[in-house]
Amino acid sequence: xxxxxxxxxxxxxxxxxxxxxxxxxxxxxxxxxxxxxxxxxxxxxxxxxxxxxxxxxxxxxxxxxxxxxxxxxxxxxxxxxxxxxxxxxxxxxxxxxxxxxxxxxxxxxxxxxxxxxxxxxxxxxxxxxxxxxxxxxxxxxxxxxxxxxxxxxxxxxxxxxxxxxxxxxxxxxxxxxxxxxxxxxxxxxxxxxxxxxxxxxxxxxxxx
Amino acid sequence: xxxxxxxxxxxxxxxxxxxxxxxxxxxxxxxxxxxxxxxxxxxxxxxxxxxxxxxxxxxxxxxxxxxxxxxxxxxxxxxxxxxxxxxxxxxxxxxxxxxxxxxxxxxxxxxxxxxxxxxxxxxxxxxxxxxxxxxxxxxxxxxxxxxxxxxxxxxxxxxxxxxxxxxxxxxxxxxxxxxxxxxxxxxxxxxxxxxxxxxxxxxxxxxxxxxxxxxxxxxxxxxxxxxxxxxxxxxxxxxxxxxxxxxxxxxxxxxxxxxxxxxxxxxxxxxxxxxxxxxxxxxxxxxxxxxxxxxxxxxxxxxxxxxxxxxxxxxxxxxxxxxxxxxxxxxxxxxxxxxxxxxxxxxxxxxxxxxxx
Numbered sequence: 370x371x372x373x374x375x376x377x378x379x380x381x382x383x384x385x386x387x388x389x390x391x392x393x394x395x396x397x398x399x400x401x402x403x404x405x406x407x408x409x410x411x412x413x414x415x416x417x418x419x420x421x422x423x424x425x426x427x428x429x430x431x432x433x434x435x436x437x438x439x440x441x442x443x444x445x446x447x448x449x450x451x452x453x454x455x456x457x458x459x460x461x462x463x464x465x466x467x468x469x470x471x472x473x474x475x476x477x478x479x480x481x482x483x484x485x486x487x488x489x490x491x492x493x494x495x496x497x498x499x500x501x502x503x504x505x506x507x508x509x510x511x512x513x514x515x516x517x518x519x520x521x522x523x524x525x526x527x528x529x530x531x532x533x534x535x536x537x538x539x540x541x542x543x544x545x546x547x548x549x550x551x552x553x554x555x556x557x558x559x560x561x562x563x564x565x566x567x568x569x570x571x572x573x574x575x576x577x
Numbered sequence: 578x579x580x581x582x583x584x585x586x587x588x589x590x591x592x593x594x595x596x597x598x599x600x601x602x603x604x605x606x607x608x609x610x611x612x613x614x615x616x617x618x619x620x621x622x623x624x625x626x627x628x629x630x631x632x633x634x635x636x637x638x639x640x641x642x643x644x645x646x647x648x649x650x651x652x653x654x655x656x657x658x659x660x661x662x663x664x665x666x667x668x669x670x671x672x673x674x675x676x677x678x679x680x681x682x683x684x685x686x687x688x689x690x691x692x693x694x695x696x697x698x699x700x701x702x703x704x705x706x707x708x709x710x711x712x713x714x715x716x717x718x719x720x721x722x723x724x725x726x727x728x729x730x731x732x733x734x735x736x737x738x739x740x741x742x743x744x745x746x747x748x749x750x751x752x753x754x755x756x757x758x759x760x761x762x763x764x765x766x767x768x769x770x771x772x773x774x775x776x777x778x779x780x781x782x783x784x785x786x787x788x789x790x791x792x793x794x795x796x797x798x799x800x801x802x803x804x805x806x807x808x809x810x811x812x813x814x815x816x817x818x819x820x821x822x823x824x825x826x827x828x829x830x831x832x833x834x835x836x837x838x839x840x841x842x843x844x845x846x847x848x849x850x851x852x853x854x855x856x857x858x859x860x861x862x863x864x865x866x867x868x869x870x871x872x873x874x875x876x877x878x879x880x881x882x883x884x885x886x887x888x889x890x891x892x893x894x895x896x897x898x899x900x901x902x903x904x905x906x907x908x909x910x911x912x913x914x915x916x917x918x919x920x921x922x923x924x925x926x927x928x929x930x931x932x933x934x
Contacts, residue, residue: 370587397715401662404708411701424697432704436711436734440727443715501693503754546903 383409396442421502610640623895650825662716667830670709674837677702682757684872695756714819725818735909736799742917743793760853767857772850790850797842805897843886854879
């Protein structure tokens with residue numbers, strides 16, 4: 370009973386917030402609704418018994434990706450009127466894409482319900498008493514699919530290096546901080562005491 | 578929980594869980610009230626002042642007086658603010674701060690939800706905490722809060738990375754992400770605590786783990802926006818950062834969330850590195866004692882550890898000067914991240930080649 374209540378609550382929240390992502394006038398509100406959608410989907414994962422995936426969804430998407438979304442959207446100078454301008458022209462195209470996606474999903478669900486191709490395949494390894502969810506996923510990921518895992522890692526590494534190469538620029542006109550030199554500064558190297566004769570000043574030495 | 582049939586029905590389960598949640602929430606709230614006072618008292622003692630000493634004996638009721646003061650004041654919402662998001666932000670902060678306590682094991686069996694992925698849950702929920710700050714800063718529709726919230730969010734996201742990598746060391750040694758199991762894996766003598774190497778098989782790792790513990794403490798300071806990393810709230814430059822436009826109860830909620838997070842971090846460092854409820858010596862002699870009494874004593878041990886770490890938090894606040902923002906980012910990304918990565922490599926190599934899988 371409790372699971373049923375939780376499912377309908379989370380599913381309704383996910384669908385509703387998904388709808389609001391598209392319809393919200395303010396892009397920041399859209400991102401906030403998107404975060405709620407992520408969070409409710411994570412809840413659905415928990416109900417399926419995939420708590421590891423649920424936590425990863427929250428850590429990666431809610432904790433990191435959506436924060437960057439928010440940063441970008443908040444700092445954009447958004448003109449709300451211009452944002453709405455192309456709504457009517459893009460509507461047919463968007464409707465076609467949405468329709469295709471919907472049809473595909475319905476077909477997949479029909480196939481699964483009828484016990485077709487997807488249901489016949491090796492089912493997801495279910496957590497048992499002696500092996501938790503995390504262990505089961507880890508065993509599959511690091512033994513059967515180790516090469517794909519490594520390849521994904523290399524792709525990510527290349528993407529990271531690419532991003533750094535694209536954004537790194539050495540500017541010579543800017544003075545940079547040197548924390549090492551700053552913290553190693555001591556009295557001997559930075560303070561000098563001079564006997565100044567009244568009326569004469571410090572002569573013969575360039576002022577520092 | 579009693580194993581009578583009522584407690585296994587949905588209604589009974591809901592009642593029991595709600596009761597446990599209430600117990601933890603109220604306990605944490607009362608702890609916050611007195612630790613806030615302790616914080617101010619320690620701070621005052623270092624500065625050779627008296628600190629709050631008027632309300633109640635030794636000023637013990639100061640926090641309650643402050644709470645009443647905050648609640649009775651008017652909530653001022655700026656005219657240009659996004660009202661809903663503005664008021665939601667502190668609520669999210671405080672809810673997320675309390676939600677993580679669900680997986681904290683206070684004593685053997687005394688935990689609301691003994692999740693298998695407890696550490697990941699902690700990580701997930703504490704990464705949600707940053708939204709309170711971003712939303713608060715943005716919804717205020719003002720420049721200082723916005724700048725403050727951006728700085729704060731960047732800081733929290735950066736230090737979450739190093740905290741995560743440091744926690745991985747402990748997970749590798751414990752072989753589990755369940756917080757109760759992590760605590761039980763540190764049973765027995767004091768050298769079984771992960772701060773001191775974690776037992777006979779892995780004792781040379783103390784060279785790695787003790788610095789990791791210190792790095793975890795420093796990252797926890799940065800993660801909770803405590804001095805010396807309180808840049809988002811820097812009173813002098815940013816006039817309290819994302820909280821500028823907040824007043825009365827919403828401000829109280831922000832501050833409460835912050836302190837709940839601080840105590841949570843103290844609990845985490847006690848559980849991950851200092852054996853949680855384990856007193857540091859075998860407790861076999863309690864085998865024929867009343868289990869409830871033993872649990873209460875073990876909870877007391879954890880409580881003392883939390884108090885010790887809170888004292889350290891307060892002391893750091895008193896005598897460490899504030900970091901500059903570029904120094905903070907450099908420390909997080911260029912020092913803590915590579916060091917903790919190397920530590921993960923060393924610990925996992927030891928785990929595989931010296932201990933065996």
